[in-house]
Amino acid sequence: MIVNQSYDVFIIGGGPAGSIAGAKLVQAGYRVKLVEKMQFPRFVIGESLLPRCNDLLDEAGMLQSIERVSFQSKPGVAFQTEEDLEVINFEYNLGEKFNCSFQVKREVFDYELLLDAERKGVSVEFESEVIAFDPEATLVTVKTKLGDIEKYNVKKVIDASGYGRVLPKLLKLDKPSEQSVRKAIFCRTEGDLRPLVNEQDGYIFVDIHDDNQAWVWNIPFKEGVTSTGIVCEESYFKKFNMSEPEFFDYIIRTNPTTAKRYKKATKLNEVGFINGYSASVTKMFDTSFVIVGNATEFLDPIFSSGVTLALESGSKAADLMVKELKGEVVNWQVDYEDYMMVGVNVFREFVNAWYDGRLQSILFSKDKTDKVTRSIVSVLSGYVWNQENAFVAKPKKMVDIIYQLST
Ligand SMILES: Cc1cc2nc3c(=O)[nH]c(=O)nc-3n(C[C@H](O)[C@H](O)[C@H](O)COP(=O)(O)OP(=O)(O)OC[C@H]3O[C@@H](n4cnc5c(N)ncnc54)[C@H](O)[C@@H]3O)c2cc1C
Numbered sequence: 086m087i088v089n090q091s092y093d094v095f096i097i098g099g100g101p102a103g104s105i106a107g108a109k110l111v112q113a114g115y116r117v118k119l120v121e122k123m124q125f126p127r128f129v130i131g132e133s134l135l136p137r138c139n140d141l142l143d144e145a146g147m148l149q150s151i152e153r154v155s156f157q158s159k160p161g162v163a164f165q166t167e168e169d170l171e172v173i174n175f176e177y178n179l180g181e182k183f184n185c186s187f188q189v190k191r192e193v194f195d196y197e198l199l200l201d202a203e204r205k206g207v208s209v210e211f212e213s214e215v216i217a218f219d220p221e222a223t224l225v226t227v228k229t230k231l232g233d234i235e236k237y238n239v240k241k242v243i244d245a246s247g248y249g250r251v252l253p254k255l256l257k258l259d260k261p262s263e264q265s266v267r268k269a270i271f272c273r274t275e276g277d278l279r280p281l282v283n284e285q286d287g288y289i290f291v292d293i294h295d296d297n298q299a300w301v302w303n304i305p306f307k308e309g310v311t312s313t314g315i316v317c318e319e320s321y322f323k324k325f326n327m328s329e330p331e332f333f334d335y336i337i338r339t340n341p342t343t344a345k346r347y348k349k350a351t352k353l354n355e356v357g358f359i360n361g362y363s364a365s366v367t368k369m370f371d372t373s374f375v376i377v378g379n380a381t382e383f384l385d386p387i388f389s390s391g392v393t394l395a396l397e398s399g400s401k402a403a404d405l406m407v408k409e410l411k412g413e414v415v416n417w418q419v420d421y422e423d424y425m426m427v428g429v430n431v432f433r434e435f436v437n438a439w440y441d442g443r444l445q446s447i448l449f450s451k452d453k454t455d456k457v458t459r460s461i462v463s464v465l466s467g468y469v470w471n472q473e474n475a476f477v478a479k480p481k482k483m484v485d486i487i488y489q490l491s492t
Pocket of ligand 1: 133135247269388392
């Protein structure tokens with residue numbers, strides 16, 4: 086069998102993490118092969134972005150192609166209970182570069198990014214699947230669309246396979262997540278009565294349901310379509326003894342705010358669901374590979390951090406790989422894994438504080454100082470590496486202190 090040796094880097098998967106890594110590597114002069122299992126456009130969950138995505142896309146020369154699509158702009162987040170509404174405006178931050186983001190249909194967004202990476206020089210192959218990897222020889226085995234087996238011998242491999250978790254599975258690097266087992270049940274709808282904030286559309290609305298036992302996301306797209314999803318622990322779902330579609334209808338009908346919003350709405354597709362979405366890995370790199378995006382650690386959708394972390398890790402991995410391919414020494418532990426975990430751990434603290442109720446107390450408290458509000462907005466905008474933000478430098482300590490003050 087002929088082994089293809091024409092590429093420097095091989096990327097598994099064409100989601101945001103793979104596309105940004107490929108785009109950065111080819112622009113630095115390296116030859117990149119990217120193999121994607123699906124035909125695009127393809128649906129994937131995760132449609133609400135954070136302003137930090139804009140910095141990363143801009144730096145990779147990819148923001149323009151996204152701006153051309155004219156996605157719904159997202160000025161912030163509205164957290165809602167039956168009695169209360171707390172609006173997070175992204176522009177009220179600690180002086181970060183971007184203060185707005187996008188609500189995106191991922192089949193459109195991901196395809197646009199991948200086409201941009203291809204235009205920049207990445208060799209993209211759809212409907213082909215990575216089925217084996219030899220880390221000693223840096224040898225990737227691919228099953229093509231036609232069923233042929235191809236082998237690629239490269240200098241480095243980037244695993245950006247998202248929920249496919251190709252290298253964690255092949256190399257037994259999977260680690261159970263410390264998060265509780267939760268599930269998400271979702272559907273796209275049309276004709277809902279969209280609440281505006283200061284007469285502006287585009288905010289993601291997060292409805293807190295049944296004393297924080299579940300929450301509902303409402304993501305508005307431009308053409309009057311809304312993505313609606315319910316997240317709760319598996320054990321809560323089971324108490325209802327219903328199928329996922331029945332549960333979806335029941336929660337939307339019985340939650341007072343969603344009942345009002347979706348009174349006249351119709352579903353545009355079948356109700357889908359994902360069980361136990363959180364995942365982790367024992368290590369994120371080795372001499373022959375680096376794992377990026379969702380194939381590493383995925384916590385929870387509550388703060389829409391997934392695509393931000395996918396772009397951040399894909400971008401960081403590509404920058405470090407460029408250095409290494411130039412012959413410089415790279416400390417992957419410090420400069421990649423430890424760096425990524427700073428951001429992940431800030432979100433981890435916020436996710437934990439959301440589910441144990443501390444964050445709701447903080448968010449809905451009317452006594453927050455201006456600095457605290459701006460610091461929280463910066464975190465919720467995805468700026469989780471800014472060490473000048475006390476919630477980034479000491480996430481647990483800050484959340485605990487501000488929670489104590491809010492009660
Ligand atoms: C319920 C839920 C809601 C979410 N909501 C949000 C949100 O609002 N905002 C947000 O930012 N994030 C959200 N996320 C997270 C988001 O879905 C992911 O973080 C994001 O898609 C990760 O991007 P990625 O590039 O790492 O992987 P993906 O987007 O999953 O892309 C990976 C690609 O790899 C391909 N692949 C897999 N296996 C192989 C193989 N063997 N060979 C070749 N290719 C392969 C797949 O086909 C896929 O196209 C949510 C997640 C969940 C579970």
